[in-house]
Amino acid sequence: MVQQWALPQVVGVLSEVKANERRVALTPNGAKALIDDGRLVVVQAGAGLGSGFFDREYSDAGAIIVNTPHEVFTQATLLLHVKEPQESEFQFFQPHHTLFTYLHLAAEPQVADALCASGCRAIAYESVEIDRHYPLLAPMSAVAGRLATQLAASFLEARNGGRGVLLGGIPGVEPATVLVIGAGVSGRHAAEVAAGMGAEVIIADINLERAQQVAALCGPRARAVQSGSEIIERIAPECEVIIGAVLSPGHRAPQVITSRILELMPEGAVVVDIAIDQGGCVEGVQATSHTDPVQSMGHVRVSATPNMPAAVPRTSTTALTAATLPYIRALAAGWTHAVTVHPELIGAVNVQSGEIVHPAIREELAKR
Numbered sequence: 001m002v003q004q005w006a007l008p009q010v011v012g013v014l015s016e017v018k019a020n021e022r023r024v025a026l027t028p029n030g031a032k033a034l035i036d037d038g039r040l041v042v043v044q045a046g047a048g049l050g051s052g053f054f055d056r057e058y059s060d061a062g063a064i065i066v067n068t069p070h071e072v073f074t075q076a077t078l079l080l081h082v083k084e085p086q087e088s089e090f091q092f093f094q095p096h097h098t099l100f101t102y103l104h105l106a107a108e109p110q111v112a113d114a115l116c117a118s119g120c121r122a123i124a125y126e127s128v129e130i131d132r133h134y135p136l137l138a139p140m141s142a143v144a145g146r147l148a149t150q151l152a153a154s155f156l157e158a159r160n161g162g163r164g165v166l167l168g169g170i171p172g173v174e175p176a177t178v179l180v181i182g183a184g185v186s187g188r189h190a191a192e193v194a195a196g197m198g199a200e201v202i203i204a205d206i207n208l209e210r211a212q213q214v215a216a217l218c219g220p221r222a223r224a225v226q227s228g229s230e231i232i233e234r235i236a237p238e239c240e241v242i243i244g245a246v247l248s249p250g251h252r253a254p255q256v257i258t259s260r261i262l263e264l265m266p267e268g269a270v271v272v273d274i275a276i277d278q279g280g281c282v283e284g285v286q287a288t289s290h291t292d293p294v295q296s297m298g299h300v301r302v303s304a305t306p307n308m309p310a311a312v313p314r315t316s317t318t319a320l321t322a323a324t325l326p327y328i329r330a331l332a333a334g335w336t337h338a339v340t341v342h343p344e345l346i347g348a349v350n351v352q353s354g355e356i357v358h359p360a361i362r363e364e365l366a367k368r
């Protein structure tokens, strides 16, 4: 018998349910590309509104607009989301569904359980890997990295309860020092914006060469260090800002910003934990939200919002669809075709036939 996943798929675009999530998994142009390929596209009414895309633009592209998530789940076989499904949606998943979205299951065990119980196949954007590069994580990491520095600058302002320090200083008054831990995509973008604003930038990574490359991009005043608790504790007292941008693929984030490091930072300093979607890299951190974006931890203020790119949904949706569309088109043509043109999709399957099949995620969830 031919597996249903091998056949061409009806593509469903769901409205995001997660609080303050305004992105959408497909733009009207993306819908048009799929329809030109001969696919049926079903869009939940209002799904694109948060990103400024109207139902009319999807229907003009040839998509079918339906009113409820239930109708999307009933009519579509390939389901597109941005963030992990929420509890209200768990009941709708069926074994013939393929879900394509950000999942971060190592930090979301209840989502992992629900997807396993449904028997569906779930493919995670963040698990698509080509030679240790993550093409579907990278655009959102770029957005989150840039936003992290913008946020840190505003949290340092006195009116926002901060230290009253201008990130870039002015001639004659020294700028803030920004330490970025993790010199990958989000770290690079955070560091570049901080350097562009005139801050003193230090970039740390376990991979010193990568940290040096980012420091070189940030200009002559930036410096690189090999990351480790001793060096971070030594630097912490001079840091008005620390941005945590580490990733250990498939695992919970390593807690590189310990309580001791927070204690060593100056009063009113700011930490932005970008890695909160992987459980967070600050010891004891709780997730924050777009409406309540910062928490006090001792004398330091920590922001840890798991869906930072939702703050700039138009930019984020456009960037996300540009990256995911080739994969969506391939998956819509059926699994056999998809893995022929994008073999990296095989390793991105997180859940299949009731089991976690991604080794690192399975290992992480077994620790529960």
Ligand SMILES: NC(=O)c1ccc[n+]([C@@H]2O[C@H](COP(=O)([O-])OP(=O)(O)OC[C@H]3O[C@@H](n4cnc5c(N)ncnc54)[C@H](O)[C@@H]3O)[C@@H](O)[C@H]2O)c1
Pocket (backbone or CB within 6 Å): 126, 134, 137, 138, 140, 141, 142, 144, 181, 182, 183, 184, 185, 186, 187, 204, 205, 206, 207, 210, 227, 228, 245, 246, 247, 248, 253, 254, 256, 273, 274, 275, 276, 277, 278, 305, 306, 307, 308, 309
């Ligand atoms: N909060 C959000 O909205 C949001 C958005 C996008 C990405 N993210 C998250 O941001 C994190 C970083 O993503 P990325 O795409 O920049 O990853 P990346 O793989 O490009 O970079 C991660 C870097 O961390 C370094 N690293 C790993 N362990 C380390 C340690 N113990 N000490 C120092 N450096 C270490 C790696 O060497 C690598 O250079 C991920 O957890 C990702 O899920 C969050």
